[in-house]
Amino acid sequence: MSPYPEREPRSPLATLDDDALRRFHADAAARHAAFADRRLSLDMTRGKPSPEQLDLCNALLELPGSGQGAWQAADGADCRNYFGDLRGLPEARALFTGMVGAPVEQILIGDNSSLALMHDAIVHALLHGVPGGAAPWRHAASIGFLCPSPGYDRHFAICEGYGIRMIPVPLTGRGPDMAVVERLAAADAGIKGMWCVPQYSNPTGETYADEVVERLAAMPTAAADFRLFWDNAYAVHHLDGAPARLANVLEACRRHGHADRALVFASTSKITFAGAGLAVFASSPDNMAWFMRHMARRSIGPDKLNQLRHVRLLRDADGIAALMQAHRRILAPKFRRVGEIFTALLGGYGVASWNAPQGGYFISLDVADGAAARTVALAGQAGIALVPAGRTFPYGRDPHDRNIRIAPSFPPLDQVALAAEGVALSLLLAASDLLLRRRGLAGGTS
Amino acid sequence: MSPYPEREPRSPLATLDDDALRRFHADAAARHAAFADRRLSLDMTRGKPSPEQLDLCNALLELPGSGQGAWQAADGADCRNYFGDLRGLPEARALFTGMVGAPVEQILIGDNSSLALMHDAIVHALLHGVPGGAAPWRHAASIGFLCPSPGYDRHFAICEGYGIRMIPVPLTGRGPDMAVVERLAAADAGIKGMWCVPQYSNPTGETYADEVVERLAAMPTAAADFRLFWDNAYAVHHLDGAPARLANVLEACRRHGHADRALVFASTSKITFAGAGLAVFASSPDNMAWFMRHMARRSIGPDKLNQLRHVRLLRDADGIAALMQAHRRILAPKFRRVGEIFTALLGGYGVASWNAPQGGYFISLDVADGAAARTVALAGQAGIALVPAGRTFPYGRDPHDRNIRIAPSFPPLDQVALAAEGVALSLLLAASDLLLRRRGLAGGTS
Numbered sequence: 001m002s003p004y005p006e007r008e009p010r011s012p013l014a015t016l017d018d019d020a021l022r023r024f025h026a027d028a029a030a031r032h033a034a035f036a037d038r039r040l041s042l043d044m045t046r047g048k049p050s051p052e053q054l055d056l057c058n059a060l061l062e063l064p065g066s067g068q069g070a071w072q073a074a075d076g077a078d079c080r081n082y083f084g085d086l087r088g089l090p091e092a093r094a095l096f097t098g099m100v101g102a103p104v105e106q107i108l109i110g111d112n113s114s115l116a117l118m119h120d121a122i123v124h125a126l127l128h129g130v131p132g133g134a135a136p137w138r139h140a141a142s143i144g145f146l147c148p149s150p151g152y153d154r155h156f157a158i159c160e161g162y163g164i165r166m167i168p169v170p171l172t173g174r175g176p177d178m179a180v181v182e183r184l185a186a187a188d189a190g191i192k193g194m195w196c197v198p199q200y201s202n203p204t205g206e207t208y209a210d211e212v213v214e215r216l217a218a219m220p221t222a223a224a225d226f227r228l229f230w231d232n233a234y235a236v237h238h239l240d241g242a243p244a245r246l247a248n249v250l251e252a253c254r255r256h257g258h259a260d261r262a263l264v265f266a267s268t269s270k271i272t273f274a275g276a277g278l279a280v281f282a283s284s285p286d287n288m289a290w291f292m293r294h295m296a297r298r299s300i301g302p303d304k305l306n307q308l309r310h311v312r313l314l315r316d317a318d319g320i321a322a323l324m325q326a327h328r329r330i331l332a333p334k335f336r337r338v339g340e341i342f343t344a345l346l347g348g349y350g351v352a353s354w355n356a357p358q359g360g361y362f363i364s365l366d367v368a369d370g371a372a373a374r375t376v377a378l379a380g381q382a383g384i385a386l387v388p389a390g391r392t393f394p395y396g397r398d399p400h401d402r403n404i405r406i407a408p409s410f411p412p413l414d415q416v417a418l419a420a421e422g423v424a425l426s427l428l429l430a431a432s433d434l435l436l437r438r439r440g441l442a443g444g445t446s
Numbered sequence: 447m448s449p450y451p452e453r454e455p456r457s458p459l460a461t462l463d464d465d466a467l468r469r470f471h472a473d474a475a476a477r478h479a480a481f482a483d484r485r486l487s488l489d490m491t492r493g494k495p496s497p498e499q500l501d502l503c504n505a506l507l508e509l510p511g512s513g514q515g516a517w518q519a520a521d522g523a524d525c526r527n528y529f530g531d532l533r534g535l536p537e538a539r540a541l542f543t544g545m546v547g548a549p550v551e552q553i554l555i556g557d558n559s560s561l562a563l564m565h566d567a568i569v570h571a572l573l574h575g576v577p578g579g580a581a582p583w584r585h586a587a588s589i590g591f592l593c594p595s596p597g598y599d600r601h602f603a604i605c606e607g608y609g610i611r612m613i614p615v616p617l618t619g620r621g622p623d624m625a626v627v628e629r630l631a632a633a634d635a636g637i638k639g640m641w642c643v644p645q646y647s648n649p650t651g652e653t654y655a656d657e658v659v660e661r662l663a664a665m666p667t668a669a670a671d672f673r674l675f676w677d678n679a680y681a682v683h684h685l686d687g688a689p690a691r692l693a694n695v696l697e698a699c700r701r702h703g704h705a706d707r708a709l710v711f712a713s714t715s716k717i718t719f720a721g722a723g724l725a726v727f728a729s730s731p732d733n734m735a736w737f738m739r740h741m742a743r744r745s746i747g748p749d750k751l752n753q754l755r756h757v758r759l760l761r762d763a764d765g766i767a768a769l770m771q772a773h774r775r776i777l778a779p780k781f782r783r784v785g786e787i788f789t790a791l792l793g794g795y796g797v798a799s800w801n802a803p804q805g806g807y808f809i810s811l812d813v814a815d816g817a818a819a820r821t822v823a824l825a826g827q828a829g830i831a832l833v834p835a836g837r838t839f840p841y842g843r844d845p846h847d848r849n850i851r852i853a854p855s856f857p858p859l860d861q862v863a864l865a866a867e868g869v870a871l872s873l874l875l876a877a878s879d880l881l882l883r884r885r886g887l888a889g890g891t892s
Contacts, residue, residue: 113745276751299559
């Protein structure tokens with residue numbers, strides 16, 4: 001049985017008789033055309049912060065300042081010059097102990113991209129191997145990664161770029177389907193890693209349940225050098241409701257005798273400035289030594305002035321929490337509005353389901369099987385840019401052409417509302433069109 | 447014949463009779479001991495800018511500022527957010543057209559480390575191959591790099607880390623010995639690259655003559671995918687005298703039908719802030735496309751705010767030139783003082799030669815063969831930290847234990863003078879000690 005079963009096409013829309021369906025379709029086409037006539041240009045492609053969010057951190061733009069001692073770290077070191085510890089400033093690393101669940105000694109700050117740290121970890125593993133491994137990964141006949149899907153396209157692009165075979169794993173709403181994960185990891189020594197966005201997962205918004213974290217930490221793997229790539233990108237990015245609580249994967253792995261299993265990543269790209277923030281890596285002492293040994297060949301060290309800026313702005317975990325509250329006040333209404341519009345326009349037809357995420361940057365919209373690409377195309381015609389359908393799956397192939405990632409963060413609230421309306425109208429047209437075609441009826445748009 | 451011939455040990459010191467040599471040695475030991483008794487702690491290890499130099503760019507510490515439009519690029523783009531061109535801001539790339547000899551389209555700005563760009567170019571070549579190559583470099587049985595030596599230890603560390611065989615090539619004062627380079631490159635298809643610091647070379651200070659650049663661009667290579675790693679780290683870092691003029695290697699390679707041969711690197715680490723500046727990469731259109739294709743998997747893009755800071759501070763090539771004049775006024779007296787002290791203390795003994803560089807960050811001190819490591823050790827006993835002897839050669843092995851890299855940039859002028867004195871005294875002791883031992887005479891320190 002495929003881990004991604006087909007859905008029964010028994011939606012209320014599907015129960016309409018042919019004439020009613022033709023009328024519904026004609027009406028949907030008219031509404032879509034009227035929307036398109038407004039010639040809007042709305043962008044819901046990427047999880048970008050809005051200018052209003054970025055304004056929250058404008059103090060960074062004149063930090064650290066040029067006054068006496070402004071460029072000095074807590075220990076007096078001159079952050080304008082080369083120095084010291086590849087891991088970065090201790091006071092910058094201390095900002096993230098709670099977020100990554102590790103002590104300062106086991107935290108390293110990179111430059112502006114946590115993706116780059118994940119990428120480099122894979123490159124080091126390919127070329128040199130990892131602690132506990134008998135050989136560089138590239139010596140294996142076929143390397144594979146487990147890919148909970150829908151997931152983050154840039155994770156998948158790294159695997160594709162390095163010829164790492166990707167095996168999609170379904171998500172359950174509480175994390176990946178662990179029965180599937182355990183079976184695959186135990187059976188195939190070529191499976192060396194797994195992508196995880198454990199909290200407010202991109203795009204489904206789910207947070208891995210304690211039991212899932214526990215099983216990931218405990219499970220036997222055929223590969224002795226198996227690694228969890230734990231991209232905790234949304235650790236403090238709460239929206240409405242109770243904040244998610246994620247178990248400490250480093251602690252769980254250690255407890256189960258797999259201390260080196262998890263590589264934990266985080267970043268401030270969606271806390272301070274996207275592309276000008278800090279990237280964070282945390283892991284076991286052995287993994288830290290391994291990563292730094294290879295990192296030392298690449299660079300004399302990260303940009304400490306940017307670390308200093310962040311220390312001065314964020315101060316501590318409480319400072320980060322307060323800033324994230326301000327982000328939430330801007331973001332939460334956009335997410336709410338999308339949900340309201342989807343409910344108003346799509347409710348009752350049974351052609352879509354979507355989540356109301358408790359955090360993160362995305363709404364995951366599952367549409368009638370076979371209608372996602374057509375919906376995205378129709379949205380494009382209506383002036384709404386969405387990420388291409390399929391992009392949330394390995395190799396860009398959604399097995400049922402079902403998932404659409406909605407990114408409501410960037411546009412202003414009124415534009416988010418318009419875009420959600422346009423997406424809903426596009427979906428109604430695509431879904432009714434699909435049903436007509438399945439019945440062999442004319443009238444479907446091409 | 448070894449490309450690194452031994453020197454005749456016919457120094458004036460060597461012409462002393464045994465008694466005179468014993469007296470010289472005892473005197474040198476006494477002076478060294480007296481110096482050591484001062485219990486100084488002086489650091490001449492790395493080419494770090496001094497605090498006084500860093501102060502020249504303190505305006506960066508409050509740039510770009512938080513006023514209206516302060517964070518916008520020339521085209522209005524918001525540099526606080528993700529966007530656009532992986533190559534970075536056009537106006538930032540325009541700062542470096544003269545320095546790297548390429549148009550804006552063929553320039554890319556990385557983060558804070560040009561070493562990282564070189565490292566990544568090698569990783570991409572190993573894992574994917576380069577334009578014009580039939581296969582990834584890692585598929586070759588044995589990959590080698592030509593290494594003009596003495597050279598930059600961090601270049602050599604990359605090769606060592608990736609198992610790339612290093613072949614030392616002598617320098618002539620006008621660049622590498624091209625007869626050696628041409629012979630090796632033509633003979634061995636495993637030789638895939640060559641490290642070059644073409645202007646004010648680290649540590650010898652020499653600039654590659656036009657004829658050398660021409661021959662590097664024109665020479666046949668057994669490997670179709672041979673690359674010059676052209677680390678133009680000191681392109682605008684002039685000291686006293688007439689600035690060096692370096693031929694445009696990209697233009698020369700194109701003219702000789704090897705458009706993709708050169709990968710050009712530069713950085714502002716010794717223009718603005720060391721470790722918080724901009725790294726620069728320039729090459730042919732095909733190489734740029736190649737590099738960006740692989741870079742795109744690693745990161746959404748570089749830190750544009752830091753690019754904006756540099757644009758606002760440096761403005762243009764004239765702004766850079768004016769800043770480098772200010773650096774020169776601080777640096778040149780330190781280099782002069784080292785030369786004066788070496789001449790005063792070492793002149794006439796024939797135990798050392800050194801250069802008076804026209805630019806760059808180093809003085810290359812060649813001592814009596816076999817005396818470099820002992821000199822560095824004695825300097826350490828006298829409170830002066832020098833980079834370990836041999837470090838300027840591949841695998842840390844100076845074939846004649848001859849070269850010492852002196853980095854006078856960081857300490858204040860009076861400390862530079864003291865350190866030069868201590869190095870000279872250490873050398874006189876090491877050299878006389880060596881001669882005594884060669885004659886089988888007692889009295890040598892151990």
